[in-house]
Amino acid sequence: MDSLPETPRHSALTLHHLAVEQELGASNYKPLDVMLTRGERVWVWDLEGRKYLDCLSAYSAVNQGHCHPKILEAMVAQAQRLTLTSRAFHHDQLAPFYEDLCALTRSHKVLPMNSGAEAVESALKVARKWGYEIKGVPDEQAEVIVCTENFHGRTIAIVGFSTDPTSRHHFGPFSGGFKVVPYGDAAALAAAITPNTVAFLVEPIQGEAGVIIPPAGYLREARRLCTEHRVLLILDEIQTGLGRTGKLLAEEHEAIESDLTLVGKALSGGFYPVSAVLSPREVLFVLNPVEHGSTFGGNPLACAVARAAMRVLVEEGMIENSARQGARLLAGLQSLSANTVREARGRGLMLALELHADAGGAKPYVKRLRDLGILCKETHEHTIRIAPPLVITEAEVDWAVERFQAVFGG
Ligand SMILES: *Cc1c(COP(=O)(O)O)cnc(C)c1O
Secondary structure (H helix, E strand, O other): OOOOOOOOHOOOHHHHHHHHHHHOOOOOOOOOOEEEEEEEEEEEEOOOOOEEEOHHHOOOOOOOOEOOOOHHHEEEEEEEOOOOOOOOOOOOOOHHHHHHHHHHHOOOOOEEEEHHHHHHHHHHHHHHHHHHHHHHHOOOOOEEEEEOOOOOOOHHHHHHHHOOHHHHHOOOOOOOOEEOOOOOOOOHHHHOOOOOEEEEEEEEEEOOOOOEEOOOHHHHHHHHHHHHHOOEEEEEEOOOOOOOOOOHHHHHHHHHHHHHHHHHHHOOOOOOOEEEEEOOOHHHOOOOOOHHHHHHOOOHHHHHHHHHHHHHHHHHOHHHHHHHHHHHHHHHHHOOOOOOOEEEEEEEEEEEEEEEEOOOOOOHHHHHHHHHHHEOOOEOOOHHHEEEOOOOOOOHHHHHHHHHHHHOOO
């Protein structure tokens, strides 16, 4: 059985942790068999002292590298002063957070939340309200268009429009008002828009689906259609944003602007759940006091951590490094043997190896990579996502490519 440890790899302490997890925890995850205890930059260490290159970055939440000292410093300093006021009172960290986030992303208004799913839910609520109050959609008729193979989180509303059966099965009944169109197909989007359509929610690159890059021009055409039909374009940049694809936001690859952009994950550099809905003034202004909120959303600790996380991303050149090292890593991955690897693809440091369907699945390769000191995770059956922290150096990329070559042949 896969979840049982391979005993020779483990100390007694690790075995104890695994047994307790299995006994006391809900088994909604099936982690790779490694017990981490420490992290620094691109490296993590397990309880047995083995060192690994982290090629998942907590699904791109740790873009700034593990335990970045400047984010840590900001977190500790703020934690000693004030952590939570709720939004019932003003606090002195919110305004600077708004200023920094708006300046960085050229946004006009911010709605701060915690998890990515909450940012998605918030944007959907805002879009519906905008539809009824500004666009004039008849009450209860608002439609939102989403894409096949989407991943936007795990709430009931969100899994209700997922096309992945295991995400949905036995979690219904679901919320209505969603329509699914094929990802990357602008004609299908055009055909799905009706007078009641309030928003099109889309990932610039689909992450969980296996780093699926849409055809060039797709997002530009989606932008054009949304503008023409007065539909809000909601870009879920929770994974693609904040430097992951070699630009601050992936929308820049097609020189477009959204109506609502969702960021999360790396907004805190992995220290703390911080997410936000970003928008031009005319959309977020539909929210009035007490209509929406979150006890922890926009709290002082989150604000201080996020400001430091944004600052190091820019000051330390991580976005440019993502583009540079991403190109180098992609070239390395594209040199792997075509016998097992069907395709190596990606943008910036958001990369994936898709294996041939007859290669026996990605899992055994993920385990071999782990044994050579590289941690990554398969997505679906045949795809391995590769997304190290954006602080990876050229030497570390080359070190990784050598190991990929050892596993896949090069
Ligand atoms: C991770 C992710 C989410 C959900 O974020 P959580 O913080 O896990 O709720 C939403 N959209 C995309 C594109 C993601 O990658």
